[in-house]
Amino acid sequence: MVTDEVRKAIDANNRRFSEGFLKGDASITASIFAEDAVVFPPDAPMVQGRGAIEEFWRTIMASGVKAVELTTIEISGSGDYRHERGTGIIRVRPPGGTPAGQKIKFVVVWKHTADGWKNIWDIWNASP
Template sequence: MVADEVRKIIDANNKQFSEGFLKGDASITASIYAGDAVVFPPDAPMIQGRGAIEEFWRTVMASGVKGAELTTLELSGDGDYLHEKGTGILRVHPPGETPAEQRIKFVVVWKHTADGWKNLWDIWNASP
């Protein structure tokens, strides 16, 4: 069972991730990732390292993703690693197009680092 204090930290990290989209600032979104994190975007190569992940999210934001709302369904684990299962909604508004929403499902592995709990592995795909 994950302690309430740790759950609050993960929730705060997810809120910070979403805040980056609202502000259009990929550095805020990327700040929740560990330095050696890996992102597994759908139908694309793995993105490795926080700098590359920040650039990835910057490109995603420029393509029209303006919001990301994440909901944790389960958070479990112990020691220095946790795993999170959740759902989300991406709010997309590409220039000149009608706004839309994309529902997603995700799994994240969190790692306790010297800088606190950081997203180590992040994978998601579309959800009906």
């Protein structure tokens, strides 16, 4: 069961994730991840650990990703784990390039930790 409190915490984390892109600050974006989190980027190796995840997002931001808009469709789970399913748009403005948007779909596994709800597994890919 997903309580309002859990939903609010996950929504706040998603806003913080997006805020990092708007500010160009990978440390803000990475702050929602657990220390031992794993990110599964499309067509790339897994990225393990918050430090490596922060560096991953820093590289993505430098490539021209300026905004990420996430929409939660469903949150399920119980105990210390929740599973989020959603969609989003990645807004890209590459240096010297034309702005573009890429639709995505995603699944995130959240874990309740001593520091609150943290993203532990994050996977996404392009969506038509």
